[in-house]
Amino acid sequence: MQVNEHKPLIVAFCCNWCSYAGADLAGNNRLNYPADVKIIRVPCSCRVNPMFVLRAFQRGADGVIICGCHPGDCHYTSGNYYTRRRMAALFSMLDFLGIERERTRLEWVSAAEGAKFAATMNDFVEKVTALGENKRLEDLRCKR
Protein backbone atom coordinates (compact mmCIF):
# COMPACT_ATOMS: atom_id res chain seq x y z
CA MET A 1 0.00 0.00 0.00
CA GLN A 2 1.29 3.35 -0.94
CA VAL A 3 1.07 6.03 1.69
CA ASN A 4 1.35 9.39 0.11
CA GLU A 5 1.10 11.65 3.08
CA HIS A 6 1.81 15.25 2.34
CA LYS A 7 4.51 16.73 4.55
CA PRO A 8 3.61 20.34 5.15
CA LEU A 9 6.16 23.11 5.18
CA ILE A 10 5.59 25.48 8.04
CA VAL A 11 7.32 28.81 8.42
CA ALA A 12 7.51 30.17 11.95
CA PHE A 13 8.64 33.74 12.47
CA CYS A 14 9.96 33.82 16.01
CA CYS A 15 10.90 36.86 18.01
CA ASN A 16 14.48 36.73 19.19
CA TRP A 17 13.63 37.79 22.75
CA CYS A 18 10.94 35.29 23.55
CA SER A 19 9.69 32.61 21.21
CA TYR A 20 13.06 31.89 19.70
CA ALA A 21 14.38 31.29 23.19
CA GLY A 22 11.19 29.35 23.88
CA ALA A 23 12.08 27.09 20.98
CA ASP A 24 15.53 26.61 22.47
CA LEU A 25 14.02 25.68 25.78
CA ALA A 26 11.73 23.20 24.09
CA GLY A 27 14.83 21.66 22.53
CA ASN A 28 16.75 21.57 25.81
CA ASN A 29 13.85 19.85 27.49
CA ARG A 30 13.68 17.36 24.62
CA LEU A 31 10.10 18.25 23.81
CA ASN A 32 9.08 17.07 20.40
CA TYR A 33 7.72 19.18 17.65
CA PRO A 34 7.71 18.36 13.93
CA ALA A 35 10.78 19.03 11.86
CA ASP A 36 8.51 20.58 9.20
CA VAL A 37 8.61 23.81 11.15
CA LYS A 38 11.24 26.13 9.73
CA ILE A 39 12.05 28.87 12.18
CA ILE A 40 13.05 32.30 10.99
CA ARG A 41 14.40 34.50 13.72
CA VAL A 42 13.25 38.11 13.76
CA PRO A 43 14.33 40.85 16.18
CA CYS A 44 10.73 41.49 17.18
CA SER A 45 7.40 40.14 16.00
CA CYS A 46 6.67 43.53 14.46
CA ARG A 47 9.60 43.02 12.10
CA VAL A 48 7.31 40.71 10.18
CA ASN A 49 6.12 42.70 7.24
CA PRO A 50 2.81 41.32 5.94
CA MET A 51 4.70 40.75 2.73
CA PHE A 52 6.97 38.23 4.49
CA VAL A 53 3.90 36.14 5.16
CA LEU A 54 2.82 36.28 1.53
CA ARG A 55 6.35 35.62 0.38
CA ALA A 56 6.52 32.52 2.56
CA PHE A 57 3.38 31.22 0.92
CA GLN A 58 4.79 32.06 -2.48
CA ARG A 59 7.91 30.03 -1.81
CA GLY A 60 5.89 27.01 -0.87
CA ALA A 61 4.87 27.33 2.77
CA ASP A 62 1.66 25.55 3.69
CA GLY A 63 1.23 27.49 6.91
CA VAL A 64 2.75 30.58 8.49
CA ILE A 65 2.86 31.25 12.19
CA ILE A 66 4.20 34.33 13.93
CA CYS A 67 5.33 34.10 17.53
CA GLY A 68 6.09 37.06 19.73
CA CYS A 69 6.37 38.18 23.31
CA HIS A 70 3.17 38.35 25.32
CA PRO A 71 1.34 41.68 25.09
CA GLY A 72 3.02 44.04 27.52
CA ASP A 73 6.30 42.14 27.40
CA CYS A 74 7.71 43.21 24.05
CA HIS A 75 11.42 44.01 24.31
CA TYR A 76 10.69 47.20 22.40
CA THR A 77 7.62 47.98 24.51
CA SER A 78 4.95 48.10 21.85
CA GLY A 79 6.09 46.15 18.78
CA ASN A 80 3.76 43.25 19.34
CA TYR A 81 0.73 45.52 19.66
CA TYR A 82 1.35 46.70 16.12
CA THR A 83 1.86 43.10 15.01
CA ARG A 84 -1.49 42.21 16.48
CA ARG A 85 -3.36 44.82 14.45
CA ARG A 86 -1.44 44.13 11.28
CA MET A 87 -1.92 40.41 11.37
CA ALA A 88 -5.58 40.67 12.34
CA ALA A 89 -6.11 42.77 9.23
CA LEU A 90 -3.98 40.54 7.01
CA PHE A 91 -5.42 37.23 8.18
CA SER A 92 -8.93 38.55 7.84
CA MET A 93 -8.16 39.65 4.28
CA LEU A 94 -6.71 36.26 3.38
CA ASP A 95 -9.86 34.70 4.76
CA PHE A 96 -11.91 37.12 2.65
CA LEU A 97 -10.09 35.90 -0.44
CA GLY A 98 -11.01 32.33 0.43
CA ILE A 99 -7.67 31.17 1.79
CA GLU A 100 -8.08 28.71 4.64
CA ARG A 101 -7.86 30.59 7.92
CA GLU A 102 -6.04 27.71 9.69
CA ARG A 103 -2.99 28.41 7.56
CA THR A 104 -2.13 31.55 9.47
CA ARG A 105 -1.71 32.10 13.15
CA LEU A 106 -0.31 34.53 15.69
CA GLU A 107 0.77 33.27 19.10
CA TRP A 108 2.42 34.76 22.15
CA VAL A 109 5.14 32.48 23.54
CA SER A 110 7.63 33.64 26.14
CA ALA A 111 11.19 32.42 26.65
CA ALA A 112 10.02 30.37 29.64
CA GLU A 113 7.30 28.60 27.70
CA GLY A 114 9.15 25.78 25.99
CA ALA A 115 6.21 23.45 26.52
CA LYS A 116 3.78 25.97 25.05
CA PHE A 117 6.05 26.39 22.06
CA ALA A 118 6.11 22.68 21.34
CA ALA A 119 2.38 22.31 21.93
CA THR A 120 1.59 25.27 19.68
CA MET A 121 3.71 23.92 16.87
CA ASN A 122 2.27 20.44 17.17
CA ASP A 123 -1.23 21.77 17.05
CA PHE A 124 -0.51 24.10 14.15
CA VAL A 125 1.22 21.43 12.09
CA GLU A 126 -1.65 19.07 12.72
CA LYS A 127 -4.22 21.60 11.50
CA VAL A 128 -2.20 22.49 8.42
CA THR A 129 -1.54 18.84 7.60
CA ALA A 130 -5.27 18.24 7.69
CA LEU A 131 -5.73 21.01 5.12
CA GLY A 132 -3.20 19.51 2.78
CA GLU A 133 -1.07 21.34 0.30
CA ASN A 134 -1.40 25.08 -0.07
CA LYS A 135 -3.02 25.38 -3.47
CA ARG A 136 -4.71 28.72 -3.16
CA LEU A 137 -1.64 30.82 -2.62
CA GLU A 138 0.92 28.90 -4.58
CA ASP A 139 3.32 30.28 -7.13
CA LEU A 140 3.95 27.76 -9.87
CA ARG A 141 7.29 29.37 -10.69
CA CYS A 142 8.52 28.54 -7.20
CA LYS A 143 7.48 24.90 -7.22
CA ARG A 144 10.13 22.56 -5.92
Add this chain to the structure above:
Amino acid sequence: MQKITQNQLIEKAASLLSDGTVNAVLGWSRGEFGYDVTPKMFKTEEDLKENFVWNDFCGVNFSKYLVSKTDRFDGKILVFLKPCDTYSFNQLLTEHRFEREKVYAVGIPCEGMVDVIKLKAVTGEGISEIKEDGENLLVTTIYEDAPVKVAFKDVLLERCINCKSKKHVAYDELMGDEGEVIESKRFDEVAKIEAMTPDERFAFWQNELSRCIRCNACRDACPACTCEKCVFDNPQSGVENKAPANSFEEKMFHIIRAYHVAGRCTDCGECSRVCPQNIPLHLLNRKFIKDINEFYGEYQAGAEVGSRAPLVDYTTEDLEPGEVFDRRDIDA
Protein backbone atom coordinates in the same frame (compact mmCIF):
# COMPACT_ATOMS: atom_id res chain seq x y z
CA MET B 1 -26.32 66.40 -14.44
CA GLN B 2 -24.20 68.77 -12.48
CA LYS B 3 -25.84 71.62 -10.60
CA ILE B 4 -22.92 73.93 -10.92
CA THR B 5 -22.12 74.88 -14.50
CA GLN B 6 -18.94 74.74 -16.50
CA ASN B 7 -19.14 78.48 -17.11
CA GLN B 8 -19.37 79.25 -13.41
CA LEU B 9 -16.16 77.32 -12.84
CA ILE B 10 -14.38 78.94 -15.77
CA GLU B 11 -15.38 82.39 -14.50
CA LYS B 12 -14.19 81.56 -11.00
CA ALA B 13 -10.89 80.21 -12.28
CA ALA B 14 -10.34 83.14 -14.63
CA SER B 15 -11.00 85.71 -11.92
CA LEU B 16 -8.66 84.01 -9.43
CA LEU B 17 -6.00 83.84 -12.14
CA SER B 18 -6.37 87.48 -13.12
CA ASP B 19 -6.38 88.87 -9.56
CA GLY B 20 -3.21 86.92 -8.87
CA THR B 21 -4.62 84.67 -6.13
CA VAL B 22 -3.34 81.72 -8.10
CA ASN B 23 -0.84 81.20 -10.92
CA ALA B 24 -2.26 78.08 -12.46
CA VAL B 25 -5.44 76.05 -12.48
CA LEU B 26 -5.50 72.31 -12.17
CA GLY B 27 -8.62 71.32 -14.03
CA TRP B 28 -10.35 68.91 -16.34
CA SER B 29 -9.70 69.40 -20.01
CA ARG B 30 -11.67 68.32 -23.03
CA GLY B 31 -10.74 64.97 -24.50
CA GLU B 32 -11.31 63.68 -27.97
CA PHE B 33 -14.63 61.91 -27.42
CA GLY B 34 -16.43 63.78 -24.67
CA TYR B 35 -15.96 61.05 -22.07
CA ASP B 36 -12.17 60.98 -21.94
CA VAL B 37 -11.71 64.07 -19.82
CA THR B 38 -8.03 64.64 -18.97
CA PRO B 39 -6.30 66.58 -16.17
CA LYS B 40 -4.45 69.69 -17.23
CA MET B 41 -2.65 72.71 -15.80
CA PHE B 42 -4.27 75.85 -17.23
CA LYS B 43 -2.25 79.04 -17.13
CA THR B 44 -4.30 81.45 -19.25
CA GLU B 45 -7.89 82.55 -19.52
CA GLU B 46 -7.95 81.69 -23.22
CA ASP B 47 -6.92 78.15 -22.52
CA LEU B 48 -9.60 77.85 -19.84
CA LYS B 49 -12.31 79.11 -22.18
CA GLU B 50 -11.23 76.80 -24.93
CA ASN B 51 -10.48 73.55 -23.10
CA PHE B 52 -11.73 73.53 -19.51
CA VAL B 53 -14.68 71.22 -18.99
CA TRP B 54 -16.97 70.33 -16.12
CA ASN B 55 -19.48 67.61 -16.83
CA ASP B 56 -20.53 64.13 -15.80
CA PHE B 57 -17.20 62.66 -16.78
CA CYS B 58 -14.98 64.64 -14.40
CA GLY B 59 -14.35 61.72 -12.07
CA VAL B 60 -10.61 62.41 -11.83
CA ASN B 61 -9.59 63.14 -8.25
CA PHE B 62 -6.96 65.88 -8.41
CA SER B 63 -5.60 65.47 -4.89
CA LYS B 64 -2.84 63.14 -5.94
CA TYR B 65 -1.75 65.42 -8.77
CA LEU B 66 -0.98 68.08 -6.21
CA VAL B 67 1.95 66.03 -4.95
CA SER B 68 3.90 66.34 -8.20
CA LYS B 69 2.39 69.63 -9.38
CA THR B 70 3.20 71.61 -6.24
CA ASP B 71 6.67 70.12 -6.30
CA ARG B 72 7.44 71.19 -9.85
CA PHE B 73 5.52 74.43 -10.08
CA ASP B 74 6.54 77.69 -8.45
CA GLY B 75 3.41 79.49 -7.48
CA LYS B 76 -0.05 78.82 -6.21
CA ILE B 77 -2.35 76.30 -7.83
CA LEU B 78 -6.11 76.44 -7.92
CA VAL B 79 -7.72 73.06 -7.61
CA PHE B 80 -11.38 72.13 -7.81
CA LEU B 81 -12.40 69.41 -5.40
CA LYS B 82 -15.53 67.31 -5.32
CA PRO B 83 -16.60 66.17 -1.83
CA CYS B 84 -14.92 62.76 -2.09
CA ASP B 85 -11.73 64.40 -3.38
CA THR B 86 -11.45 66.50 -0.24
CA TYR B 87 -10.96 63.38 1.88
CA SER B 88 -7.95 62.41 -0.20
CA PHE B 89 -6.74 66.00 0.03
CA ASN B 90 -6.78 65.83 3.83
CA GLN B 91 -5.19 62.42 3.90
CA LEU B 92 -2.28 63.64 1.78
CA LEU B 93 -1.86 66.62 4.10
CA THR B 94 -1.81 64.26 7.06
CA GLU B 95 1.00 62.40 5.35
CA HIS B 96 2.84 65.64 4.51
CA ARG B 97 2.79 64.93 0.80
CA PHE B 98 2.34 68.52 -0.39
CA GLU B 99 2.43 72.03 1.00
CA ARG B 100 -0.96 73.41 1.88
CA GLU B 101 0.15 77.03 1.20
CA LYS B 102 0.81 76.23 -2.42
CA VAL B 103 -2.78 75.30 -3.06
CA TYR B 104 -6.02 77.22 -3.28
CA ALA B 105 -8.82 74.70 -2.96
CA VAL B 106 -12.32 75.38 -4.20
CA GLY B 107 -14.96 72.89 -3.13
CA ILE B 108 -17.62 72.17 -5.71
CA PRO B 109 -20.79 70.12 -5.36
CA CYS B 110 -21.13 66.89 -7.30
CA GLU B 111 -24.21 65.00 -8.40
CA GLY B 112 -22.33 61.84 -9.27
CA MET B 113 -20.12 60.88 -12.18
CA VAL B 114 -20.69 58.55 -15.10
CA ASP B 115 -19.00 55.19 -15.47
CA VAL B 116 -17.79 55.00 -19.07
CA ILE B 117 -17.73 51.18 -19.01
CA LYS B 118 -21.39 51.10 -17.98
CA LEU B 119 -22.25 53.70 -20.59
CA LYS B 120 -20.56 51.77 -23.36
CA ALA B 121 -22.37 48.62 -22.28
CA VAL B 122 -25.58 50.42 -23.24
CA THR B 123 -24.51 52.37 -26.29
CA GLY B 124 -21.73 50.22 -27.68
CA GLU B 125 -18.33 51.49 -28.80
CA GLY B 126 -17.74 54.39 -31.12
CA ILE B 127 -19.16 57.22 -29.04
CA SER B 128 -18.71 60.46 -30.95
CA GLU B 129 -20.80 62.91 -29.00
CA ILE B 130 -22.52 63.13 -25.62
CA LYS B 131 -25.19 65.72 -24.80
CA GLU B 132 -27.10 66.32 -21.61
CA ASP B 133 -30.86 66.31 -21.74
CA GLY B 134 -32.49 66.75 -18.36
CA GLU B 135 -31.96 63.54 -16.43
CA ASN B 136 -30.71 61.73 -19.52
CA LEU B 137 -27.65 61.61 -21.69
CA LEU B 138 -28.01 61.66 -25.45
CA VAL B 139 -25.19 59.61 -26.87
CA THR B 140 -24.32 59.61 -30.56
CA THR B 141 -22.17 56.81 -31.90
CA ILE B 142 -20.59 56.44 -35.29
CA TYR B 143 -22.68 53.34 -35.93
CA GLU B 144 -26.19 54.73 -35.34
CA ASP B 145 -27.94 57.67 -36.92
CA ALA B 146 -30.14 58.55 -33.98
CA PRO B 147 -28.60 59.28 -30.58
CA VAL B 148 -29.23 56.75 -27.81
CA LYS B 149 -30.98 58.01 -24.71
CA VAL B 150 -29.41 56.79 -21.46
CA ALA B 151 -30.71 57.62 -17.98
CA PHE B 152 -27.99 59.35 -15.97
CA LYS B 153 -28.74 57.41 -12.81
CA ASP B 154 -28.34 54.07 -14.63
CA VAL B 155 -24.74 54.67 -15.58
CA LEU B 156 -23.37 56.19 -12.39
CA LEU B 157 -20.02 55.04 -11.05
CA GLU B 158 -20.28 52.51 -8.25
CA ARG B 159 -18.63 54.96 -5.87
CA CYS B 160 -21.32 57.54 -6.65
CA ILE B 161 -24.20 55.12 -6.18
CA ASN B 162 -22.74 54.40 -2.75
CA CYS B 163 -21.53 57.96 -2.14
CA LYS B 164 -20.40 58.32 1.45
CA SER B 165 -20.39 62.09 1.72
CA LYS B 166 -21.57 65.20 -0.07
CA LYS B 167 -19.76 67.23 2.54
CA HIS B 168 -16.45 68.92 1.79
CA VAL B 169 -13.95 68.33 4.56
CA ALA B 170 -11.37 70.77 3.17
CA TYR B 171 -11.50 73.94 1.10
CA ASP B 172 -10.51 77.59 0.98
CA GLU B 173 -13.71 78.53 -0.71
CA LEU B 174 -16.93 76.67 -1.34
CA MET B 175 -19.16 77.04 -4.37
CA GLY B 176 -22.76 75.97 -3.96
CA ASP B 177 -24.31 74.57 -0.79
CA GLU B 178 -22.58 72.39 1.75
CA GLY B 179 -23.79 68.79 1.77
CA GLU B 180 -23.98 66.12 4.43
CA VAL B 181 -22.19 62.91 5.26
CA ILE B 182 -24.41 60.16 3.88
CA GLU B 183 -25.45 56.91 5.49
CA SER B 184 -24.35 54.78 2.54
CA LYS B 185 -24.73 51.09 1.81
CA ARG B 186 -21.14 50.73 0.73
CA PHE B 187 -20.36 47.74 2.95
CA ASP B 188 -23.32 45.62 1.85
CA GLU B 189 -21.45 43.96 -0.96
CA VAL B 190 -18.53 43.13 1.35
CA ALA B 191 -20.91 41.57 3.85
CA LYS B 192 -22.38 39.45 1.08
CA ILE B 193 -18.99 38.03 0.22
CA GLU B 194 -18.19 37.45 3.89
CA ALA B 195 -21.31 35.33 4.12
CA MET B 196 -20.10 33.00 1.34
CA THR B 197 -18.22 29.79 2.03
CA PRO B 198 -14.41 29.95 1.64
CA ASP B 199 -14.68 27.98 -1.61
CA GLU B 200 -17.20 30.44 -3.01
CA ARG B 201 -15.09 33.36 -1.91
CA PHE B 202 -12.04 31.88 -3.54
CA ALA B 203 -13.93 31.24 -6.78
CA PHE B 204 -15.38 34.75 -6.71
CA TRP B 205 -11.97 36.39 -6.39
CA GLN B 206 -10.29 34.05 -8.79
CA ASN B 207 -12.85 35.08 -11.37
CA GLU B 208 -12.41 38.78 -10.68
CA LEU B 209 -8.66 38.95 -10.25
CA SER B 210 -7.74 36.72 -13.15
CA ARG B 211 -8.91 39.50 -15.46
CA CYS B 212 -6.20 41.82 -14.15
CA ILE B 213 -3.72 42.82 -16.85
CA ARG B 214 -1.33 44.47 -14.40
CA CYS B 215 -1.51 47.83 -16.07
CA ASN B 216 -0.98 49.33 -12.59
CA ALA B 217 -3.57 52.02 -13.31
CA CYS B 218 -5.19 51.38 -9.93
CA ARG B 219 -1.93 52.11 -8.20
CA ASP B 220 -1.14 55.10 -10.37
CA ALA B 221 -4.49 56.75 -9.78
CA CYS B 222 -4.68 56.11 -6.05
CA PRO B 223 -4.12 59.21 -3.91
CA ALA B 224 -2.96 56.98 -1.07
CA CYS B 225 -0.27 55.39 -3.27
CA THR B 226 2.33 58.11 -3.41
CA CYS B 227 5.58 56.30 -2.61
CA GLU B 228 8.30 57.39 -4.98
CA LYS B 229 9.70 53.89 -5.19
CA CYS B 230 7.05 51.24 -5.46
CA VAL B 231 7.50 47.56 -4.69
CA PHE B 232 5.62 46.71 -7.87
CA ASP B 233 8.36 48.29 -9.95
CA ASN B 234 11.05 46.19 -8.34
CA PRO B 235 12.05 43.26 -10.54
CA GLN B 236 13.14 41.39 -7.39
CA SER B 237 9.69 41.56 -5.87
CA GLY B 238 8.22 38.62 -7.73
CA VAL B 239 5.23 40.82 -8.52
CA GLU B 240 6.85 43.27 -10.90
CA ASN B 241 5.14 44.83 -13.89
CA LYS B 242 4.15 42.15 -16.26
CA ALA B 243 1.16 40.24 -17.38
CA PRO B 244 0.25 37.71 -14.75
CA ALA B 245 1.77 34.47 -15.88
CA ASN B 246 0.34 32.74 -12.91
CA SER B 247 -2.42 33.34 -10.49
CA PHE B 248 -0.25 33.94 -7.46
CA GLU B 249 1.00 37.21 -8.88
CA GLU B 250 -2.48 38.60 -9.19
CA LYS B 251 -3.43 37.69 -5.68
CA MET B 252 -0.18 38.92 -4.22
CA PHE B 253 -0.47 42.16 -6.14
CA HIS B 254 -4.00 42.79 -5.00
CA ILE B 255 -3.42 41.89 -1.39
CA ILE B 256 -0.36 44.11 -1.23
CA ARG B 257 -2.01 46.98 -3.04
CA ALA B 258 -5.02 46.95 -0.76
CA TYR B 259 -2.93 46.38 2.34
CA HIS B 260 -0.60 49.26 1.56
CA VAL B 261 -3.51 51.66 1.67
CA ALA B 262 -5.37 49.99 4.54
CA GLY B 263 -6.24 52.57 7.15
CA ARG B 264 -5.28 55.36 4.77
CA CYS B 265 -7.68 54.61 1.93
CA THR B 266 -10.44 57.21 1.95
CA ASP B 267 -12.63 55.06 -0.29
CA CYS B 268 -12.47 57.69 -3.00
CA GLY B 269 -13.13 55.02 -5.61
CA GLU B 270 -10.47 56.06 -8.10
CA CYS B 271 -8.96 52.57 -8.32
CA SER B 272 -12.21 50.95 -9.40
CA ARG B 273 -12.99 53.84 -11.73
CA VAL B 274 -9.74 53.59 -13.67
CA CYS B 275 -9.53 49.81 -13.89
CA PRO B 276 -9.92 48.92 -17.57
CA GLN B 277 -10.90 45.40 -16.57
CA ASN B 278 -13.70 46.52 -14.30
CA ILE B 279 -12.31 44.71 -11.28
CA PRO B 280 -14.15 45.66 -8.07
CA LEU B 281 -11.08 46.87 -6.22
CA HIS B 282 -13.25 48.85 -3.84
CA LEU B 283 -14.39 45.59 -2.29
CA LEU B 284 -10.87 44.85 -1.11
CA ASN B 285 -10.42 48.34 0.27
CA ARG B 286 -13.79 48.32 1.94
CA LYS B 287 -13.08 44.96 3.52
CA PHE B 288 -10.17 46.60 5.33
CA ILE B 289 -12.24 49.65 6.21
CA LYS B 290 -15.09 47.48 7.50
CA ASP B 291 -12.71 45.34 9.55
CA ILE B 292 -11.00 48.37 11.00
CA ASN B 293 -14.35 49.91 11.92
CA GLU B 294 -15.44 46.69 13.59
CA PHE B 295 -12.20 45.89 15.37
CA TYR B 296 -10.89 49.30 16.37
CA GLY B 297 -13.82 51.70 16.12
CA GLU B 298 -15.19 53.80 13.29
CA TYR B 299 -12.52 55.55 11.31
CA GLN B 300 -12.77 57.59 8.15
CA ALA B 301 -9.41 58.39 6.60
CA GLY B 302 -9.16 62.01 5.54
CA ALA B 303 -12.12 63.21 7.61
CA GLU B 304 -9.67 65.42 9.43
CA VAL B 305 -6.01 66.36 9.02
CA GLY B 306 -3.61 64.76 11.45
CA SER B 307 -5.63 61.77 12.62
CA ARG B 308 -3.67 58.63 13.31
CA ALA B 309 -4.26 55.75 10.92
CA PRO B 310 -5.53 52.66 12.79
CA LEU B 311 -2.77 50.34 11.58
CA VAL B 312 -0.06 52.59 13.00
CA ASP B 313 -1.87 52.78 16.29
CA TYR B 314 -2.87 50.30 18.98
CA THR B 315 -4.51 49.78 22.32
CA THR B 316 -3.47 47.14 24.82
CA GLU B 317 -6.96 45.63 24.60
CA ASP B 318 -7.05 44.92 20.86
CA LEU B 319 -8.56 41.74 19.47
CA GLU B 320 -6.31 38.79 18.72
CA PRO B 321 -6.40 37.66 15.07
CA GLY B 322 -7.87 34.35 16.24
CA GLU B 323 -10.63 36.13 18.17
CA VAL B 324 -11.59 37.93 14.99
CA PHE B 325 -12.56 34.63 13.45
CA ASP B 326 -14.21 33.31 16.60
CA ARG B 327 -16.37 36.38 16.76
CA ARG B 328 -17.38 36.02 13.16
CA ASP B 329 -18.35 32.39 13.67
CA ILE B 330 -20.53 33.37 16.60
CA ASP B 331 -22.18 36.13 14.56
CA ALA B 332 -22.83 33.77 11.70
